[in-house]
Amino acid sequence: MSTLNIPEILLPAVGDMSAWAVVACDQFTSDEEYWRNLKAFVGDKPSSLNIVYPEIYLGRDDDERISKIVDNMNAYLSKGVFRWMNGLVLVERATQSGVRTGIVLSIDLEDYSYSKDSSSLIRSTEETVASRIPPRVNIRRNAPVELPHIMLLYDDEEGRVLSGVKRAEKLYDFDLNMGGGHVCGTRILNPEEVLNSLYSLADSDVCLKKYGKEDRLLFVVGDGNHSLAAAKAYWEEIKGNLSPEQRVNHPARFALVEAVNLHDPALKFEPIHRLVKTDQPDLFVTRLIRRGLSGANKALVCVNGKVGAMHFSDDAVYGLRELDACIDEFIADYGGSVDYVHGNEQLKALSAEGCGIVVPGIPRDRLFKEIVSGGNLPRKTFSLGDGNEKRYYIEARSIK
Numbered sequence: 029m030s031t032l033n034i035p036e037i038l039l040p041a042v043g044d045m046s047a048w049a050v051v052a053c054d055q056f057t058s059d060e061e062y063w064r065n066l067k068a069f070v071g072d073k074p075s076s077l078n079i080v081y082p083e084i085y086l087g088r089d090d091d092e093r094i095s096k097i098v099d100n101m102n103a104y105l106s107k108g109v110f111r112w113m114n115g116l117v118l119v120e121r122a123t124q125s126g127v128r129t130g131i132v133l134s135i136d137l138e139d140y141s142y143s144k145d146s147s148s149l150i151r152s153t154e155e156t157v158a159s160r161i162p163p164r165v166n167i168r169r170n171a172p173v174e175l176p177h178i179m180l181l182y183d184d185e186e187g188r189v190l191s192g193v194k195r196a197e198k199l200y201d202f203d204l205n206m207g208g209g210h211v212c213g214t215r216i217l218n219p220e221e222v223l224n225s226l227y228s229l230a231d232s233d234v235c236l237k238k239y240g241k242e243d244r245l246l247f248v249v250g251d252g253n254h255s256l257a258a259a260k261a262y263w264e265e266i267k268g269n270l271s272p273e274q275r276v277n278h279p280a281r282f283a284l285v286e287a288v289n290l291h292d293p294a295l296k297f298e299p300i301h302r303l304v305k306t307d308q309p310d311l312f313v314t315r316l317i318r319r320g321l322s323g324a325n326k327a328l329v330c331v332n333g334k335v336g337a338m339h340f341s342d343d344a345v346y347g348l349r350e351l352d353a354c355i356d357e358f359i360a361d362y363g364g365s366v367d368y369v370h371g372n373e374q375l376k377a378l379s380a381e382g383c384g385i386v387v388p389g390i391p392r393d394r395l396f397k398e399i400v401s402g403g404n405l406p407r408k409t410f411s412l413g414d415g416n417e418k419r420y421y422i423e424a425r426s427i428k
Contacts, residue, residue: 031149031246032223035134035284037117038110038173038424040074045202047073049211049420052177052252053080056415060084062206069205074109076175076421081167090163098170105172110424116216116223118193119286123209123417126294129190130179130286131222132213132423135247137281142249142257144403149230149246150180151399155407156257164258165265168280172428174259175421176284178252179412182229183238183245183396184289189225194218200422207416213423226287239400247287248399250412251419259283284425290392296413299389301375304355306364309383316385319354321347328372328386330379344390345398348406351385368408 040048047070056062063082070077078100081093104110117132140150168174182189194217201212216222228234230246239245249256263280270278288295304312309331317338321327325340325347341347355366364382369375375384390398390410398405412418 030223031136031139032226033134033136033282034115034219034223035132035282035425037113037115037132037284038426039113039199040076040109040422040424041111042074042109044073045200045422046205047071047075049202049204049208049422050075050077050080051206051208051416051420052418053082054177054252054254055418057084066206074104076424079104079173080175080421081163086163090166094167094170097167098172101172110173113199113215115196116219117199117423118195118214118216119422120212120214121209121294121417122211123294123413125296125413125417128288128292128294128417130288131189131193131216132176132284132286133223134282134284134425135180137260137263137283140256140260140283142253142260142404146403147243149244151245151248152253152257152404153181153248153250153395153399154253154405154409156253156404157407160254161258161261164255165262168258168262168427172426173424174284174427175424176252176255176286177419177421178256178283178285179250179419180247180285180287181250181290181395182226182247182287183291184229185291185393187289187291189222189229190289192218192225193222204420208420209416211420211422235400239397241400243400245396245400248396250288250290252285256283256285279425279427282425284423286419290395295392296411296417297389297392297395298370298411298413299387300408300411301369301372301387302351302355302385303367303369303375303378303381304358304364304383304385305367306358306362306382308362308364309379311362312358312383315358316351316354319350321350323347325388327351327388330376330384330386331382332380333376334379335376340388344388345402345405345409348387348409351387352406370411370414 142152
């Protein structure tokens, strides 16, 4: 089988696309008002909100909610809410950061791994938290369709892949709800050429020149790491019960994703900061200084809104691993917890709860090199834009 495939896509055949498309389920997990307002906006209209599980509700009547999601999926299929399309979709998403361009395609999960030292063509970028996978697998076991919020990144600094795309008819064009901007989807006229162009990025000689190793790397996961890991886990769960012939084309072997160029100018690439929630912030700072995160880089330390600077390793990934180790040790010794915060000002405001550390970012052009040389990055190393810039659910695919 091919790593990349032209999928049979289920497109919504609904009157109000703005009500159909909703943001990724793992966003706004501390903002219940966001989801209440979204539900009020959707009302009784067909919506992907009714067939995904917003993570803010995890742990609240999970079995009942999952059962309802599966019932809604089956109802949408039987009532003609979807129409079939075979092909790739060019997605142009306008947000406050600009117009981000992606390609919706299908990948073979046999060529993806989330293990730290993987050499597969498709790899995770950060450590996968095992406890976050089972709830997603529970949904997938009985679900007849999947909706992706997975974004894979490819390294194409010269923009060759998108420059070769030929456009066919427009599939959708509408404003997204809740400040998500605008999205336009177009069927790609030359899908095989586009897939071949993507494959060329993982040529051994190309990778040797770019990364210093003959390590064929095509995609890394930018968003939706745990959702893709759940798809892989479910496939591993069921494939042992299938015949060799059934395994070849079983729908659960594949996953629908959006592929975006790492160098897309509208793709915000930002660090994620640490907030240590503790009633002994000064002691934590002392422990941090003793650890000696020396280097020419700088990190900012915030306690009760007051900001100071400290040295940080020139190797941002190494420095982040050391910082996380220090945090883990401190929590083990003195209690407390760690949270992950976007934005300097938000962290400064939250520093009344303990100690915030503003970490330096990893340059985007180092991302693939870091994965090739050292495997998975620490958890919550970077973010791709704000919450309302994350992928909205539009396309679906049968997995049964």
